[in-house]
Amino acid sequence: MDSVKRMALFAQVVQHGSMSAAARAMGMSTSAVSQQLRALEQDAGVALLHRSTRRLALTDVGSRYYAACARLLDAAGEAEAELSAARHAPSGELRLSAPLGMAAHIGPALGGWLQENPQLRLHLFFDDGWTDLLQARIDLALRFGQLPDSDWMAQRLGSLQRWPCAAPTWLQRHGVPGDPLQVPAAEWLGMPQVPGLVWRHQDSGQERLVPAHPRIASQNQPAVLRLCEAGLGVAVLTSLDAAPLLEAGSLQRLLPEWEVPELPVWAVTPHRQTQPAKVRQAIVLLQDHLARLPGAEGEAAQDRKRQR
Structure with missing residues (x-):
């Protein structure tokens, strides 16, 4: 048993008033507790307890040593309480x-x-x-x-749905596409997709592999959103980003009959x-x-x- 555990055991013995009571509290045998206390005193080279058949009493050095051991035991209890609180209450x-x-x-x-x-x-x-x-x-x-x-x-x-969106100014220049392949590859905004996104028609189940080679690419989604809102291309946006702009009319959802992976x-x-x-x-x-x-x-x- 290491010295820290022996210090805790010594403090338990003093607090419970007997080796047998401390042994019950710690799930040990009384003889094991007595053996550890003897080992602690032998290592220290001093007596920590006066033993009699009826009671235990601290020696002078044992009293001072117990004060330090009690602080250690209290700190361990506080640490355990912190862990318990963290498990059950946010802090x-x-x-x-x-x-x-x-x-x-x-x-x-x-x-x-x-x-x-x-x-x-x-x-x-x-x-x-x-x-x-x-x-x-x-x-x-x-x-x-x-x-x-x-x-x-x-x-x-x-998961979030993803919707292809464009600004009214882009639609005025290019018209409303009826098929994903009608959007020029360079007009897609965002990160280049290789070989592209697979689109699926909701009714027929038909699939399209739509290539995207954006002239304006960015991995920053807020930047892609602003570029799309400015009419610089078509972007596949999450519903999280697109919903408020669609409601405000600054973007329009395209190809609602087609789905892209969520x-x-x-x-x-x-x-x-x-x-x-x-x-x-x-x-x-x-x-x-x-x-x-x-x-x-x-x-x-x-x-x-x-x-x-």
Whole structure:
């Protein structure tokens, strides 16, 4: 038994008043407790307890040693209480990473929860790239699309529909396409897709492999959104981004009878072991918020769709 464990055992013996009571509390035999105390005194080279058939009494050095051991035991108890509280109640700092397009949704999703838990702090990281969760000490990351292989833990929250959109000014110049292939490859905005997106007609089931070789390319979705709104091309936007602009009339949805693959949304955490309450509860709240957004489907709806 190492010295720290012996210090804790010694403090337990003093607090319980006898070796037998301490042994019962610690799930040990009385002889094992007595053996460890003798080993502690032998290593220290001093007597810590006066033993009699009726009672134990601290020596002078034992009294001073016990004060230090008791502080150690109290600190261990506080540490255990912190872990227990973290498992059952959100506290401390939640470091959350999300794509830029989610910036407007964190408040509605988590605002009420933060007000109910004033002991909780939120540190936000918005980035459309792939942040190293361990290096940035991220507790929870929202990720869209297909995930690369990693040792991280991923939980699917649902999916977002993707809609091809264009500004009225673009439509005035090019007209309204009736087929995805009628959009010139250079007029697509966003990242180049190789060989392209597979589009599927909702009624006939017919598929189109639509190439895209954008003249203006960017991996930053808010930038793509602004470029599309300015009439510089056609973009396949998530329902999350497109819905408010479609409602305002600054964008128009194209080819509604055609579908492109939905965009899966994931909650990614760097650890596979049991998550603290702040992470578990944030995932539930974000999943509930996602399910209420236009063109979004929660994971339960996705499961039903996959079973059909």
